[in-house]
Amino acid sequence: MKNSNNVLFFMAALLNSACTQNDNCGITEGMLRYVLDMAKHASEEPRDEINTLLEYDFIIVGAGSAGCVVANRLTEVSKWDVLLLEAGGEENYIMDIPILAPMIQFTGANWNYKSMPSDKFCLGLTNRQCMFPRGKVMGGSSVLNFMVHTRGNRRDYDLWESMGNTGWGYESVLPYFLRSEDIAIPELAMNTKYHSTGGYLTISYPRFRTPLAEAFLEAGKETDQRIVDYNAETQTGFSFLQTTTKNGTRCSTSTAFLHPVRKRKNLHVKKRSQVTKILVDPSTKRTFGIEFVRNKKKYTVRARREIILSAGVFNSPHLLMLSGIGPKKHLTDMNIPVIQDLKVGYNLMDHPGVIGITFIVNQSVSLMPEYFLETGKNLRDYFVNRTGPFTIPGAAEAIAFFDFKNPTYIDGYPDVELLFIGSSLSNSRLARETFGISDSVYDILYKPVEKIHSWMIIPIILRPKSKGRVKLRDNNPFHKPLIFPNYFDYTYDMEILLKGVKKAVELSETNAFKKFGSKLHDTPVPGCQSFEFRSDDYWRCVIRHLTYSIYHVSGTCKMGPVSDQEAVVDPRLRVHGIKGLRVIDASVFPTIPSAHLNAPTIMIAEKGADLIKEDWGHKT
Numbered sequence: 001m002k003n004s005n006n007v008l009f010f011m012a013a014l015l016n017s018a019c020t021q022n023d024n025c026g027i028t029e030g031m032l033r034y035v036l037d038m039a040k041h042a043s044e045e046p047r048d049e050i051n052t053l054l055e056y057d058f059i060i061v062g063a064g065s066a067g068c069v070v071a072n073r074l075t076e077v078s079k080w081d082v083l084l085l086e087a088g089g090e091e092n093y094i095m096d097i098p099i100l101a102p103m104i105q106f107t108g109a110n111w112n113y114k115s116m117p118s119d120k121f122c123l124g125l126t127n128r129q130c131m132f133p134r135g136k137v138m139g140g141s142s143v144l145n146f147m148v149h150t151r152g153n154r155r156d157y158d159l160w161e162s163m164g165n166t167g168w169g170y171e172s173v174l175p176y177f178l179r180s181e182d183i184a185i186p187e188l189a190m191n192t193k194y195h196s197t198g199g200y201l202t203i204s205y206p207r208f209r210t211p212l213a214e215a216f217l218e219a220g221k222e223t224d225q226r227i228v229d230y231n232a233e234t235q236t237g238f239s240f241l242q243t244t245t246k247n248g249t250r251c252s253t254s255t256a257f258l259h260p261v262r263k264r265k266n267l268h269v270k271k272r273s274q275v276t277k278i279l280v281d282p283s284t285k286r287t288f289g290i291e292f293v294r295n296k297k298k299y300t301v302r303a304r305r306e307i308i309l310s311a312g313v314f315n316s317p318h319l320l321m322l323s324g325i326g327p328k329k330h331l332t333d334m335n336i337p338v339i340q341d342l343k344v345g346y347n348l349m350d351h352p353g354v355i356g357i358t359f360i361v362n363q364s365v366s367l368m369p370e371y372f373l374e375t376g377k378n379l380r381d382y383f384v385n386r387t388g389p390f391t392i393p394g395a396a397e398a399i400a401f402f403d404f405k406n407p408t409y410i411d412g413y414p415d416v417e418l419l420f421i422g423s424s425l426s427n428s429r430l431a432r433e434t435f436g437i438s439d440s441v442y443d444i445l446y447k448p449v450e451k452i453h454s455w456m457i458i459p460i461i462l463r464p465k466s467k468g469r470v471k472l473r474d475n476n477p478f479h480k481p482l483i484f485p486n487y488f489d490y491t492y493d494m495e496i497l498l499k500g501v502k503k504a505v506e507l508s509e510t511n512a513f514k515k516f517g518s519k520l521h522d523t524p525v526p527g528c529q530s531f532e533f534r535s536d537d538y539w540r541c542v543i544r545h546l547t548y549s550i551y552h553v554s555g556t557c558k559m560g561p562v563s564d565q566e567a568v569v570d571p572r573l574r575v576h577g578i579k580g581l582r583v584i585d586a587s588v589f590p591t592i593p594s595a596h597l598n599a600p601t602i603m604i605a606e607k608g609a610d611l612i613k614e615d616w617g618h619k620t
């Protein structure tokens with residue numbers, strides 16, 4: 001599917017088949033209202049500016065999780081003109097139906113990055129390449145993500161501070177998490193030290209739960225774990241997912257932070273415009289503008305004060321290197337004149353996990369598409385009232401955090417996450433494509449159980465030691481950079497993930513899941529048949545075959561003080577050695593937080609915008 005309209009057609013076909021197969025569909029009125037809501041949503045996105053100025057105070061590159069927040073906060077200062085450039089086009093309301101989250105990757109709203117083929121991980125995926133979808137649309141990856149809202153652990157940020165990043169300790173960043181938050185979960189909202197209401201970003205529980213998700217929390221209790229609000233005092237324990245959704249609909253950063261301020265005269269948004277170079281005067285090392293390409297035509301815009309790179313973990317380092325800011329030898333090899341020698345593209349971090357851990361049940365309780373579309377009810381619930389299973393982000397329902405070093409400590413520092421999915425890869429060919437599983441693996445592993453209800457747990461390493469790198473392929477801005485994730489370079493990463501896998505299987509064997517006749521799917525993963533099923537070596541093999549990037553790539557423009565040889569930006573997010581240039585997005589993380597990265601990225605953007613205001617003498 002090439003563009004977002006195709007998703008629309010796909011949805012229409014789904015609806016159509018659901019309605020023709022069943023007698024009383026009766027969703028016509030709901031659909032009509034939905035179409036009106038769609039038009040309203042479209043009309044609330046800032047328009048694509050035709051008459052851009054020749055010069056702005058600030059130019060922001062990329063309208064993703066971070067860029068939309070920075071654009072909102074900088075244009076609070078009415079005397080500052082801001083240009084926000086985005087390579088992608090409009091967000092579409094269909095993209096905001098939570099259950100469809102995995103499908104957005106099949107549209108033109110995805111940059112479609114893949115890792116270099118490897119012989120150590122992602123072996124069961126097509127071409128032995130890991131998939132790295134990234135948003136190319138207003139809202140960036142916050143339009144593709146699974147809406148899981150987690151902040152991470154207090155110690156993650158205290159670690160940043162201890163690395164010389166003054167002002168980034170937990171006590172300093174908590175107010176920024178709270179600033180954007182609008183919690184719509186009353187029982188959590190009462191805890192005002194950790195939650196707030198009235199911010200731009202709404203956090204809710206999905207409006208439907210499978211009995212399996214309830215069982216997952218029960219399994220936690222049975223195994224002596226606590227039920228927690230992982231965004232409050234202690235993170236370790238079990239919980240239903242807090243999600244960035246509002247009234248059953250995705251809350252992307254474009255919808256949340258740009259729609260409400262679309263009438264600000266000092267905000268210009270230019271869509272379908274790809275920035276190809278940051279212009280830096282080599283003698284003064286000061287930026288003065290950018291070049292961008294729209295409809296195959298090149299344009300230049302000047303910046304009076306600053307340029308802010310919010311192009312994401314692959315594109316921010318890509319643009320820096322294309323502009324002469326990066327590792328000297330690598331740039332020279334690519335025929336790019338070096339302006340500043342910095343370790344751009346190093347420190348690539350992620351939260352690798354494994355997707356093969358599937359459990360079969362004997363009742364109709366999972367989110368199998370054929371099943372939940374069987375009657376018109378679920379469609380009606382969503383299109384009329386925004387309730388029902390469609391409000392669950394891509395079937396992700398619950399989460400558990402474990403500290404395997406201190407398993408009995410209630411305020412542990414989690415090293416593994418288990419993400420509960422009320423469905424599995426065998427339930428849909430589309431899901432298979434989302435994860436990039438090769439046909440040969442799919443046909444053996446999942447095809448025989450396609451029509452059987454099943455669920456899965458995705459175990460994820462929270463603080464891996466292995467680091468990867470992003471490099472230029474060449475000096476053409478339209479050629480994708482090369483991505484080397486280097487998963488499992490350290491034995492620690494493999495062994496801690498193995499603990500997660502075994503914990504997942506243990507949970508599936510609790511009474512809570514036995515009620516559903518839950519049973520580990522016992523077809524050995526192709527490529528691992530030679531190992532004894534369920535032995536440690538078998539699981540290690542599965543981890544290397546069905547490796548899964550949980551999409552938390554980050555760190556390629558590391559934040560750190562001058563003394564940090566690897567640092568690309570300083571603790572005020574200014575590129576070392578260059579004037580008038582900051583990076584504000586998920587690439588500045590010095591170490592990866594124990595969180596899904598949307599909330600931490602939004603926090604960085606909130607704080608980054610404040611730093612800019614301070615540096616230009618504007619009181620915050």
Ligand SMILES: Cc1cc2nc3c(=O)[nH]c(=O)nc-3n(C[C@H](O)[C@H](O)[C@H](O)COP(=O)(O)OP(=O)(O)OC[C@H]3O[C@@H](n4cnc5c(N)ncnc54)[C@H](O)[C@@H]3O)c2cc1C
Nearest residue numbers: 062064065066087140141145146147148275586596597598
């Ligand atoms: C499929 C998927 C699922 C995820 N699930 C979750 C989840 O459930 N919970 C969670 O917390 N996190 C999740 N994440 C991660 C999270 O969404 C990202 O870490 C976060 O969005 C990164 O924000 P960013 O601002 O760094 O980059 P992005 O949001 O990717 O924004 C970068 C923007 O810059 C634009 N851009 C890039 N280059 C240029 C250029 N040269 N010129 C103009 N524009 C440019 C891009 O098109 C994009 O809009 C997920 C990510 C993906 C992809």
Ligand SMILES: *[C@@H]1O[C@H](CO)[C@@H](O)[C@H](O)[C@H]1NC(C)=O
Nearest residue numbers: 030377380381382384385387
């Ligand atoms: C929508 O909600 C209203 C009010 O709660 C209810 O009366 C109605 O039956 C619901 N419609 C559907 C299709 O669930």
Ligand SMILES: *[C@@H]1O[C@H](CO)[C@@H](O)[C@H](O)[C@H]1NC(C)=O
Nearest residue numbers: 033037247248383384385386
């Ligand atoms: C949620 O969406 C439904 C369907 O559009 C609408 O009827 C309802 O008023 C909305 N609720 C809120 C709180 O916005």
Ligand SMILES: *[C@@H]1O[C@H](CO)[C@@H](O)[C@H](O)[C@H]1NC(C)=O
Nearest residue numbers: 361362363514515516517518
């Ligand atoms: C499912 O399996 C459980 C455990 O074996 C059993 O108690 C239950 O009756 C089974 N249910 C169905 C519908 O087969």
